Amino acid sequence: MKTRNPLIRLFILAVAIWLIIFALIPNFFLLAISFFEPDKHSYVIADFTLNNYERLITPSFITIFTDSLWLAITATAICLLAGYPFAYILARASARFRPWLLLLIVIPFWTSSLIRTYALINILQNNGLLSKLLEFLHLTSEPVSFMYSEFAVLIGLAYTMLPFMILPIYASVEKLDTRLIDAANDLGAGSLRTFWHVILPLTAPGIMSGCILVFLPALTLFYVPDVLGGGKGQLLGNYIQMQFTKPIPDWPLGAATSTILTLVLLLLVLGYKWSLKVSSQRSEFDNADDDREQKISSRFQAIPQAPKISGLGARLMPRKQRIAGSATEGNK
């Protein structure tokens, strides 16, 4: 629609100003401060320096960085390996039960991850449920505690982030055109080949957005090590938090770490864009309408909040609409 209405123009302007004030300026300042000198009294002094980044190549930071990276990558891998088959089964479940099964994933998705982290203590603590289970299986003879270890942090991250992996993958499996799988089978591909050459590339955007949604928080959820790690398994998030809370705050160091985090994010977004390309190459035989819809919906999946939305019954991109073209009821 063309815009001539002055009110609409005003709104457009308001949106632009909003983004400038709340997205552009804060991030710009963060970037700027990462090049400034720290100061005891006014937090920063506007003297250009690369010192903050140099401080990040010290061995102590590199240890924190690689540990945190390892935890986040492992947690993401656990979520992917556990979540993919689950999402696939869920998306192929009968239409009668699917909304309810999905709802059971949407609920933990929206539940405070702090509370979910806390809930894990009962499982992991000395004589907790996991310990009892191991005793029952005769894998251990005495109560064990899993708390206050890197392992606890890893379980905590995987546990809290699992729904964030499941929902975007679910959305992309649900959109998957089953005719393509049939075609691959008809042409003689075994199930492994079908998976590798058809299913995997087509669900790549879901996988990629799931990984973005899990990986970034897994680097930053500082309360998980606070609650479960007891000083072990520190994340990049804890390091950033510390720079702002220690008696003499070090904003520039925190800002430099955050800038690195933002760079990681941008890399992942590029990866996501690439996965979209892979997926659309494979589904060229879709008609134009489907393509457009796929673009719109995969766009949604990239947004961390989107699973919250597609999770909400995945009603935003109804399958019916895809199957029936955009002909009938989906539009009304």
Next chain:
Amino acid sequence: MARKSQTLGWLYSFMVYVFMYLPIVVVIIFSFNKGRFAIWTGFDLKWYKLMFANKEIINAALNSLFLAVSASTLATIFGSIMALVLTRYRFIGRRILNGGVYLLTISPDIVMGISLLIIFILIQIPLGFTTLLISHVVLCTPFVVVTLMGRIQKLDEDLVAAARDLGASEVQAFVQVVFPLLLPAIAAGWLLSFTLSMDDVLISFFVQGSGFEILPLRIYSMVKLGVKPDINALSTIMFVGTVILVLAAQFLLKTRRN
């Protein structure tokens, strides 16, 4: 063969659900426990009584409710306008604005938290309710935008065109046709914003200040000390609240428009 793998698949899914819900169920059960420790000694509501008698918790909960209602209402207003502008109108720079919203939604919460903190301190807004409100509105608005965008894209343009043909102005068409059609999605956006605001730790931690304590941060400082039965009670209440809100939002988004 197919049957067997299907059974295995269901068994696997069941295990995932157990993994997901067991810890929460355990917390709920022990919130009704008589004893202090993780051994069942009998049903009792004393931890709930203890929790409700805790002034700090109640105060923080009231603060949080007030903040969440204000923030999600503002976020819903801004978010609705943004979603409409970004989906229904073509203009120069639209892609840039779209990209801006997109980046805002995927940027890590902690980065949003510290960058807002830096701005607040630089322009000397004292940390407290105002800074929390601004931050939560910034956090929630993109959620409302994406919730609504899906709905707006599915909106039947013919209905709007019909209204215009029948002589409605753009504003009239909006108020009488578009708005009622979008109302369920707008309400869902509000509910989801409310949940987000009630749960946020990562951003609030930095912009909270000392005068206005909110519930998630109260819980944060409590859980660092380990399991306590009154936190079990509080967690149970928060969980039940989330379930109700999600169900309501789900219902609103599902409602068929006519």
